[in-house]
Amino acid sequence: MRDKKLVALIIVGAILSLGHTVDHIVRGDLGLPLTLESVPFIVVSLATYTIIAWGLYLYSKGKVGARFWAIFAVGGLAFGWLGHFSPFTDQSARDIFNAYESVLAGWLALSCLLALMLTLIVAAFYAGYLWVVGRTKNQTRQAD
Numbered sequence: 001m002r003d004k005k006l007v008a009l010i011i012v013g014a015i016l017s018l019g020h021t022v023d024h025i026v027r028g029d030l031g032l033p034l035t036l037e038s039v040p041f042i043v044v045s046l047a048t049y050t051i052i053a054w055g056l057y058l059y060s061k062g063k064v065g066a067r068f069w070a071i072f073a074v075g076g077l078a079f080g081w082l083g084h085f086s087p088f089t090d091q092s093a094r095d096i097f098n099a100y101e102s103v104l105a106g107w108l109a110l111s112c113l114l115a116l117m118l119t120l121i122v123a124a125f126y127a128g129y130l131w132v133v134g135r136t137k138n139q140t141r142q143a144d
Contacts, residue, residue, distance in 0.1 A: 002059055003130055006069060009123040013076070014052050016116035021045055023109040027099045048076075066130035073124035080117050 024030065030041050055072065058064040084091055093110055100106040 002062075003066070006066065006123070006127055006130060007056070007059070009119060009126060010052065010056060010069060013073075013116065013119045013123055014049070016112055016119055017048060017052075017076075019112040020109075020116055023096065023112060026109075027096070066127040066134060070124055070127035070131050073120045073127060077117065077120045077124060080113070080120065084113060085117075 024041065030038055034042075051072065055064060055068060059068070083089055084093060084096070093113065096113060097106040097110045100109060
């Protein structure tokens with residue numbers, strides 16, 4: 001039986017990620033017409049949602065487990081930190097907020113990013129917990 005709380009965290013994270021992707025588009029990271037500079041954004045977006053969809057499918061079939069989601073969440077956290085919170089970013093939280101004329105829109109975009117990062121933190125810890133507990137249960141069964 002798959003863990004429903006973990007699936008809910010993954011779905012909430014996917015929705016928040018979609019909101020953050022929309023924010024990137026609104027801020028002009030995917031200009032029209034599409035250019036060569038658009039390719040990395042498109043590839044990362046497609047890869048992210050493809051991995052989530054396949055991961056959920058494989059998780060429902062028991063082919064991947066909590067370890068997959070723990071690693072994916074930590075990878076997402078690292079990517080988000082490097083992209084928006086590291087000292088090397090060109091799209092800081094302040095830049096996201098200031099990209100909008102409306103203060104409300106700026107707060108909405110920034111809140112979506114912060115909620116995504118918080119969801120990834122919770123998902124990483126929860127999936128890690130499930131992974132460790134599952135390994136411990138399997139080792140106990142093998143010892144019996």
